Amino acid sequence: MDWHTCSFYVLSVMILGSALMVVSLRNIVHCALFLAFTFMGVAGVFALLHAEFLAAVQVLIYVGAITVLILFAVMLTQKTIGISLKQTNRLAPLAVLSAVTFLCMIAVIALNTTFPTSGQHTVAVSTQTIGSAILGNGSYVVPFEVASILLLAAMVGAIVIARGQDN
Amino acid sequence: MTLTGIAEFIASFFGLPGSSSVWIVAVLAAAILLGFMLLTVLILIYVLRKLLGKIQARLGPTRTGPKGIFQTAADALKLLIKEDTIPVKADRRVFIVAPILVFVPAYLVYVVVPFGEGNHFIAKDLNIGLLYIVAVSSINVIGVVLAGWASENKYSLLGGMRSAAQLISYEVPQALAVLGPVMLAESLSMQDIVKAQGEGLFSWFIFRSLPLLGFIVFLVASMAEINHVPFDLPEGESELVAGFNVEYSGMRFAFFMLAEFAASFTICAIAATLFLGGWHSPIRGFLDNGWWTVFWFFLKSSALVCLLMWIRATYPRVRVDQLMEFGWKLMIPLALFNVLVVGLYVALGKGG
Numbered sequence: 459m460d461w462h463t464c465s466f467y468v469l470s471v472m473i474l475g476s477a478l479m480v481v482s483l484r485n486i487v488h489c490a491l492f493l494a495f496t497f498m499g500v501a502g503v504f505a506l507l508h509a510e511f512l513a514a515v516q517v518l519i520y521v522g523a524i525t526v527l528i529l530f531a532v533m534l535t536q537k538t539i540g541i542s543l544k545q546t547n548r549l550a551p552l553a554v555l556s557a558v559t560f561l562c563m564i565a566v567i568a569l570n571t572t573f574p575t576s577g578q579h580t581v582a583v584s585t586q587t588i589g590s591a592i593l594g595n596g597s598y599v600v601p602f603e604v605a606s607i608l609l610l611a612a613m614v615g616a617i618v619i620a621r622g623q624d625n
Numbered sequence: 626m627t628l629t630g631i632a633e634f635i636a637s638f639f640g641l642p643g644s645s646s647v648w649i650v651a652v653l654a655a656a657i658l659l660g661f662m663l664l665t666v667l668i669l670i671y672v673l674r675k676l677l678g679k680i681q682a683r684l685g686p687t688r689t690g691p692k693g694i695f696q697t698a699a700d701a702l703k704l705l706i707k708e709d710t711i712p713v714k715a716d717r718r719v720f721i722v723a724p725i726l727v728f729v730p731a732y733l734v735y736v737v738v739p740f741g742e743g744n745h746f747i748a749k750d751l752n753i754g755l756l757y758i759v760a761v762s763s764i765n766v767i768g769v770v771l772a773g774w775a776s777e778n779k780y781s782l783l784g785g786m787r788s789a790a791q792l793i794s795y796e797v798p799q800a801l802a803v804l805g806p807v808m809l810a811e812s813l814s815m816q817d818i819v820k821a822q823g824e825g826l827f828s829w830f831i832f833r834s835l836p837l838l839g840f841i842v843f844l845v846a847s848m849a850e851i852n853h854v855p856f857d858l859p860e861g862e863s864e865l866v867a868g869f870n871v872e873y874s875g876m877r878f879a880f881f882m883l884a885e886f887a888a889s890f891t892i893c894a895i896a897a898t899l900f901l902g903g904w905h906s907p908i909r910g911f912l913d914n915g916w917w918t919v920f921w922f923f924l925k926s927s928a929l930v931c932l933l934m935w936i937r938a939t940y941p942r943v944r945v946d947q948l949m950e951f952g953w954k955l956m957i958p959l960a961l962f963n964v965l966v967v968g969l970y971v972a973l974g975k976g977g
Contacts, residue, residue, distance in 0.1 A: 461647050487719065487774060494767055510753045514760040522763025522796075526789060529770050533786065585753055585813055 465506055473499035484543055486532055494525040511585045654748045658735045666886040670697045673934055680938040707875040712777060715872065719775035724873065724880035726768030731884040733761045734891050739815045741904045741919035747816060754815040755807060758895060759800050762850070765884070766792045772881075773869035784868030787858050787945065794952040795849035795856075801960035802843035805967045806830045806899040819903030826907045831900040834970035839963045840900040844929075846956055847892040849948070851885060853933060855940040858948060893929035894922070901925045 472495065479492040497520040504513035546553075592602050632649035636642070641649075671686070671694060678685025686693030711720055737754040740746040751757050766789050773785015807813055809830055810821035822829050831840045849856040870881045897903060902925070904918035912921075943951065 485716075487716070487771070491719065491722070491767070491771065494764075498764075510751065511756065514753050514756040518756070518760040518763055522760065522766060523793070526766050526770065526793060529767065529774075530786075530789060533770070533774060533782070585756075 462506065466503070469499050469502040469506070472496075473503070481545060484545065486543060487529065490525055490528045490532065493528070494521050497521045497525065509584055511588055658748060659732065662732060662735060662887050663883070665890050666883055667697045667701070669886045669890060669930065670700075672930075673937075676931065676934050677938050680935070701879070704875055704879040709875040709877060710872075712872050714777040716775040716777070719771050720872075721877075723768050723772035723775055724877045724884075726771065727765045728768075728880045728884045730761050730764040730768075731887045731891065734758050734888075734895075737815050738891065738894050739819055739898060739903055740922055741916070742914060746904075746919060750814055750816045753813050755803055755813045755818070755899075759796075759803065762888075763796060769869050772873070776869075776872035778872050780866045781869050781871045784871070788852065788869055791849060791852075791856065791858060791948060791952075794949060795846045795956070798842055798952065798956040798960040799846035799850055801957070801964055802839050802846060803899065804964050805834070805839035808964075808967050808971050809833055811971075815898055815903075819898055819905060822902040823905050823909070823913075825905075825909035826902075829900060829902040829905075835963055835966045838959065839967070840896065842956060842960045842963060843899065844892075844896055846952075846960075847896070848933065848936070849952065851888040851892060853889060854937040855942050856948060857942060858945060889933060890926065890930060893926045893933065896929055897922065897925035901929075 476492040476495040476499065480489050480496060483489050483492065497516060501513040501516040501521075504510075504516055591597050593599060629646065629650055632646040632653060635649050636646045674696070675685040675693075677683075686696035689695040689699050711717055736748045737751055737757055738747065739750070744750065769788045769792070770785045773781045773783075773788070776782070806818055810818040812818060812821075818830075826832070831837060852858075870878060873881065902921075904922040906913040906917065906921050
């Protein structure tokens, strides 16, 4: 087994194991920590596929921002240490049943499909390609700008709500 | 002899398959970087104590070894031997993981620091080098917050929260300031950025387009990122005892200290790479190859390290509200302005 395959299996175990922890642990801070590990594993898979830019952005946004935001929210709202929360309710058996059915369905489809493999090489410098795809001529400029304006509006909205009425 | 050569030698010596040399190279590079990092921290702590002593008209350490040079080593040994306590009410597992989450990112950044010319003096010249640095160093916020939380101590929790707020606020101007050199070099790779500054002193990015602004914004934001004085609020002794690491002792505490000092060297190294021409000599073509490039790199980084220590000795700590106002109302607009001007400079330079 070459190092590429080996890394892939290690990363897969890391992703699946941590993801399982996220949905099964009873302490919400532990869940957040394992969520960070899941994201890092996904970043590793991106890096294996030569999508370095995507890998770095995955770490920067999901690990460095979203997980921190979750931790922040948890710590600001309540005293959580030592409190165990149940992640399941009385519908758990039904949920397991539907999840297993879905898994079987996906497995059958995946096994019966022949996936086309491309002989093309991966893009050497993906950052430049992404940059010109977003901002270059005849590209996704408009969707990109719309997303930016949407985010800006969300930011302004958040500030307005946070300020309240007194000022 | 290159690292690959050594790895192939080791592989053949132990009768390992040829494909394993990839792993051996990785392990060797990691070990060298770790050794280098520990050595830098030892030296940095000693120099800091001596320099602070000089500035404050004291002597600094004098007793352990000639001029006290073994003081840091002695302190490190003391930290190793000290009892490792975990508070009864603490969340044990998170308490143990947190220092590692702070230490590992500080260590990972060394992978892309270009110590000299060519591929021998950089562990891996990633084509997203700079983005990698920004991404990896954003992980340590989690470690700091969790350390503060897991200690189950009000002071450490407050310290952790302050730190998180500070770190995520100053990441913005830092990342924006970094964009200047990226636009001028048209690359994210650290070696490419250095190569774009090879024409002597006035081709350094600190003097190109908008002089000094990008450099100052980057340095100040980075100082806030590593909790350096005057932005060391998370560990404000007078208000928070020692901040997020109050409950830590022995080796676990040493990890936080290691990460902090290692980071203060890295930001100087990165600032030197991005704005001061990296390993290039200040005069074009003068002693600008081979091991001389390592000399120039360390000269520039050390000068910045001393500047940081000077600031540490001189400035009083800012207040929380001042910190946030300074970050959001001054640093970010300045950084945005810098991006705008450098972008115009590059666009006009290309057009004309």
